[in-house]
Amino acid sequence: MPYGGDLPRVVVEAVAAVEGTDATELRPPLAAVVDPEALARVCTRDGSVTVRFVYREHEVSVHGDGLVHVDGRSFERSEGGALREVDATPRCD
Secondary structure, eight states: OOOGGGHHHHHHHHHHHHHTSOGGGOSSOGGGTSOHHHHHHHHHHOTTOEEEEEETTEEEEEETTSOEEETTEEEEEOTTSOEEEEOOOOOOO
């Protein structure tokens, strides 16, 4: 499920879930590592796009189809809006 401008928030929430902390506690902000607007534009344009980067010492992969992988764990936003962990194998595009 593509997220548009909400994708950066999904990334931050996924990293927070992996760390077992609240997303508001994460420092530095995601914008210190990757441009959130560019991330949203690139990853929602084409489902075959994958962007990889390191944030807070975590390997993050963001896929155009809406999956966010953090250290091999996969997350997506449910239709109700909540972040949920899903059973998905990270792609090696």
